[in-house]
Amino acid sequence: MTEVISPPRPRRATELMLLLGAVALTLGADLLGTYTTTGALESTAWVPLTVFGCASLVLHAVLRLRARYADPFILPIATLLNGLGIAMIHRLSADTAAARPTSQLAWSVLAVLVAAALVFLVRDHRMLRRWPYVFLAVSGVLLLLPLVPGLGLSANGARIWINVGVGTFQPGEVAKITLAIFFAGYLSTNRDLILLAGRRVGPVTFPRMRDLGPLLVAWAVAMGVLVFQRDLGSALLFFGMFMAMLYIATSRASWVLLGLSLVAVGAAVAFLFLPHVTARFEIWLNAFDPEIYRRDFGGSYQVVQGLFAMASGGLLGTGLGGGNPTQVPLSFSDMILAAIGEELGLVGLSAVLVLYLLLVTRMVRAALGVRDAFGKVLAAGLAFTMAWQVFVVMGGVTLVLPLTGLTTPFLAAGGSSLLANWIILGLVLRISHAARRPAVVDGMVNASGPGAGHLDPGAALPEPAQRPGLRRAAAPAGGEAR
Template identity: 55%
Template sequence: MSELQTAPVPRRNFELLLLLLALSIGFAAFYLVGSASEEANSRDFLLEMGILSGLTLFVHILLRIFAKYADPVILPITIALNSLGLAMIHRIDLSRSTNQSFRQLIWTGIAILIAAVVLWALRDHRNLRRFTYISLVASIVLLLLPMIPGLGVTINGARIWIRVDDFSLQPGELAKITLSIFFAGYLSSNRDLILMAGRKFGPMQLPRMRDMAPMVIAWLLSIGVLVVQRDLGSSILFFGLFIVMIYVATARISWVLIGLLMVVAGGLFAATTMGHVTRRLNTWLNAFDPEVYHATGGSLQIVEGLFGMADGGLVGTGLGNGSPYRVPLANSDMIIASFGEELGLIGVSAILILFLLLITRGIRAALGSRDTFGKLLATGLSFTLALQVLVIVGGVTRLIPLTGLATPFMAAGGSSLLANWIIVALLLMISHNSRRPMSGTVGPTDELATPGSASSKAVNPK
């Protein structure tokens, strides 16, 4: 009887209800933008939302067939964020007589279709564990592609793009996925060795130098990205990803402390020896200095964004009634500032709550996973979304220096949209495998070591 009571049930009907609500939010946002504009193309949103609705229904049907036990909240939240981003990009287009929103819609279609292929082809996330070291090689190749003469291009001071004719892509966005797969595979395979080895130093147990090799590689890789490609955001993301995953795998605070020391060392080195990092810090600390404000690549973007959000106040000026187009890169790097002006503090808070719900559902999938690889992979993928939101919102609000990371699902840019939709597909598959009924004989447990657990006591006997 207890088995019948705890048996998981598909919640696709609940997901469909949430999807209708998410699409309604997108329709409402587009309508408000169009009603505030006198442009003839302000009604093009019917085509855009119609295409997005069709793609949403397609993924929903695919989940009913291949992943019917997947989390019912992840997809609706993603659609809501994506549709809001399309609406704001469309709003900026109407002010600048551009057509970036339709290009973003094309990238949305490509990203959703590739995510659908991942759902159809993968079926079981544990198959990715066989590609652990292939993922490491793929990550290195993806990060080095922009350095190839004739292929890589420099945009806004960072050499993180590749371009073939009119097609451009940021390979580092895909590298965060392959790095997550590598870290999850390596740590799930070597967790016991890392836990058992090393010497104790007071309350901490330090790892052996040979076991620190992957961490050192990750650190050098992140610093290399910062030095060669001048990309501060990706450097923070890659190294932070590994620190979080190794802490989840080992529950050892020593790894975090070592990682923080390496971050401090790398940060001091970058701040004192790298001109672009020094300028970024100066722009952050002295944003309201007239010389910094008017300098090329100065603080104009940050200050205009701050004044725009201040003008929005608590409830905002209303979609289509503000002037976010005055901010450079208002539809990409500064899209959160655009929402802050027209939706106010309440609107931005609602968006951040959606991100929080999406990240917590990813962590929930990690907690429910029956294998260590799935736990680590879902944690790493969820953390990449969390760190992106933290870094970009902190930069826009001037809590930390502004970096080049994009707001997931909302900012204009196909590379980020593609990578984040693949992350959503992987989280959906992991959540499906964690909730579906177990078939066959249950194998030995594969749990992560936690403080006070049996495995932890075995590793550290009294």
């Protein structure tokens, strides 16, 4: 008896219902925070989040047209996180002029539309594999731009921004995407060479020196960002991303051991010879030391105030608009998780972290489902990058790790980060469509799974005899085919 596998459903209706629910939740949070803070609501208070919701619906419509089998949960989760960030920044703007909700809204709409354009124009993610060294060259240019005199800008000791006339932009946020594409293309092409060549020492096989080139280059790039741009967060992000993609491509623990050794060497050198890194470690180790707490620059005032804010929120929080999160410096950007912890409590902050967990899980699911090695490494690497970034930010806010200055994806103020993270989602949505769309099995479009989608459901199929590798099974004599 032949088992017939039903074709996968696009589930775009599910996505639409979840998306409308996400927009409604963020709109309610924005109105609640505004009313609690100001005691009144303007007649146009509903407009900002509605505009953002319309942009998300545009991306939903593009998915219906171009990637109808894409994961139905990624867009609603990202919309909920982004909308919550806009609502929180709007609430904080009542107490500090540094929080600019209009700018955050404009960047959010632009980022969602760029993701929609990416899904519409890139019909197959594998086309990005054709130009790995072009993406490497673009990455190098992006990382060097902040060091150009007259173009680069320095703030809070880091030189990671450039002046684009109408504002500032952080090229490193886009560089992490182009580097991920290069790493995925290089590793998927050279995987066999990396796996087969090497020397075995006990249970561990170590690669040849000539194959250590990419690892050393990634380490040098991370150290260069740390030394010249004075940006600890980006250095950790770039090297961590490459190590994760290398392990995903090879499944060799020896690469991880070598990478951790390089990280240890880099951390020791940075701690001993780079004052700004030394200050970050001193804050981490002795945050409540009065001398470190009272420093004008490089002190622990910010992180300690963040801890007090989350402690005052308790289990359920003070409610949106009911706390004093602006007592924490940069509560709308670097420390927005502390602001959420104060006003939404442990329950609300845990819910936000669960949303990130679900988002990363769906991204990993797309990586597991797609057949080609390039798509697997790219989607898994981007998923790890987002998870690693959230972990580093949350670790810095809670003093589990040194504070790095990385932005919380989708939540924190920052147009560069929003644009980069929505581009990442656009790429993953395209990969998930390739993973979930129907495959051709025995002449019928009746299965889904890894590598599905060489033919669309409505495409005309050639005769079985014309397709190499497929032969019609002959029915046994005197009976039906089983």
